[in-house]
Amino acid sequence: MPGEEFHEWLRREGRIVIVGASLAGLTAAESLRAGGFAGSLTLIGDEPHEPYDRPPLSKAVLLGRASPEHTELPRRREIDAAWRLGVAATGLDMAAKRVRLADGEEVPYDRLLIATGVRARPWPKEEEARLDGVFVLRTRDDAVRLHRRMAAPPRRVFVVGAGFTGSEIASACRDRGIAVTVAERADGPLVGALGGVVGAVAAELHRDNGVDLRTGVMVTGLEGDTTGRVRAAHLSDGGVVETDVVVVSLGATRNTDWLAGSGLGAGPRGIACDAGCRAFDFRGIVTDDVFVAGDVARSPHPLFGYQFLSLEHWGNAVAQAEVAAHNMISASADRRPHLWVPAFWSSQFGVNIKSVGVPTMGEEIMITQGSLAERRFVGVYGHRGRVIAAVSFDNTRWLEFYQRQIETGAPFPVEYRTVDRRPEGRKPVPADFPDPSLPTHGPTVTLSGYSPADRRLVFTPARH
């Protein structure tokens, strides 16, 4: 069948299966219907719940301001789908175009979207992980359990890892007047995501809010009592912290295990796909009927040296799902690239933190507005003479400007005057990431045009 005819048939009566019934999966389903897909649609999700929103779970829900049962994602339109909830996908047969389910059933597809996301990385010592009082926080069920335990309230909560989730949990504890200890391997909270300069501010934020913050230490073990309840955490510096609730927030693991042996290019770092969300097989050949979106996807981004980015960002899941849905039912000439500029937000200790771009690529940072000491600032990250990312503490409204700077490959350091520039912000300083990414000698790519309607990529070859 010629391409156009095939896509017409697909839109009319094709079968689309979406594995993963969370933000990306639901968004894709809605976008498919909005884009005129009239065929059969199946959504498969391993959790028994209808799609719900995760960001509130570590914020409003922990604070008791929202019930974990009431975080359903709003439905933008009727999607007329067959729902298979509470059943995990366990395998994929790409040749036969079938998804295997945990209950033995097989679901055939003409086009498949994989949006299985990530799960919380558990405490690595299984026996300790099973102790009563040891939690992770990723799903609604996790939130219900943790919330119930925090209502008791515990004498002390112990948080392993001071990334965004760990910091938000610590913030919620302090807000509720619960004593909390946070242990972090790096020199400060958020260092892995935002570097040491910003991490130092985050550390002050923790300590000023009464968090017992332990940095530069590892948790060597969790100790239980005779009844199997956790009672203490042991640290690499010899310290012992008595606690009755431990929250393990050591980041996430991609849900790709079910694809082992399928022939898809899937592994611990996610599923590789092209800018149009089509999955690669393990030989590096792009498939034409398997698409990927959301946290589980890794796709090359022209603004960031064509590195394969995998982003655990709410906005990315939405944008990528929309692009994937569009491309699944469009002929190749009509397909769109996923060129979302990474954006992330967090709220903790009463401060709104937001970042755009890829801070971890930054070698240096410059505080172009406000001041670190006041904890109200915009920091700009530079990578090989370009603006590559920006972060704001309580200064969100300026970030659109910096996003544009990233998109157009604006020069770094930022030499021009800005409002509220302080003396400390005149010179760049090392961004201080624990593991700086390797510099590449690649060409420069920028997004140009004044409006999203006339956006185009401009490719400037590198000079010798």
Add this chain to the structure above:
Amino acid sequence: MTQAPLLRRITDHSSRADPYPLYEELRRTPVLHEEEGGPYVVSSYYDILGLLHDPRVSSDAANLAAAGDDELSGPEATGLPPSFLRLDPPEHDRLRRIANSSFGPPHRPRRIDSMRGELAGIVTGLVDGFGDARQIDLVDQFAYPFPVTVICRLLGVPREDEPRFRGWVDPVVAALDPDTRQGGDAGFRRTVQEARMQLGMYLAGLVEQRAREPRDDMLSDLAAGHGPGGSMSTMEVLSTAVLLLIAGHETTVNLIANGMLTLLRHPECLHRLREDPGLSVRVVEELLRYEPPVQLVPQRTCIADIELRGVTIPRESRIWLVLAAGNRDPERFRDPDRFDPDREDLEHLGFGSGIHICFGAPLARLEAQLALAELARRLDGPRLVEDPPPYRSNAVLRGPRHLHVAVDAVRPSEAVYF
């Protein structure tokens, strides 16, 4: 024959009834700089949005004065420091945060919504006051008194003092008009300075009183000076109060009057609103795009060179952002000259954007929604007596001076509301 510069034609009073063809002409030169020393005028949606978020663009009155503007409200002129509208961070952020702690979330999330019933009562009362009249001036009898009553209530300014402060407000508002400023003589400037001073002194008396005997109003909160966001000096309280008093009624009056005018020109929308008061939310949002009460922002200066569409705007230039032109930019809005409350994609520039985004937006929205829904419901057979109506001279805060409407009858109010 040489035509007058476009900017002069826009600010000229004769263009007030319909400036939109001129804005269309303006967008053809997205960065317009007509005269040496004059402003750079920006009129396309995405360019305006970009500059509203650009940290190289300053709102500081001192920068504007340095850029050669006849600054009328500088500190030395009136003895009052500039309000947060005319300041950059960090001072802007501090003052706005303190003011907001008495107005909106996170500290007072329900302040505006809790006024809904009271606002509805004021609206009903004003329409009741039309009596048996067959012709009504919707500006003098409704669109002006309503927001004045509300802002007085919110701030804690006695409503009966309105005739007193209106005499001071008018010259201050006139001074915002760029055309007046170009032609303003020394006598006019003195009048404006005097008016701002008088207004400040009048409010100083109230603030002092509220500091002694606090009530449930914003002046009391500001005077108390120990809110969650920090405290203001007395002079800062006064310039904030002057700002809120003026902004609180000089903009909403135009939103309501422009709104009724637009609805009378689109009878099918008026009819739908009468049948379904809930439509007022969409009607007001589309009005903020289609006929924004603040047409342009003439108070920005760039503190560094800015490249825009191939034009370099040199540092220390004045920049005008023509919000009303951006709102009709076909690059952003399909069929932009059509009034269409059913639009799905409606991120208008009516309230600006960035750190100076309209402080009172939630109040303005609620006022306009209640006002238009009530007028639509209670005016039987409303029609314009003259179209276009006479306009106020101001090119920035644009709206009808009078809006004479003939009606068959005014329906009685319903016994129960909210």
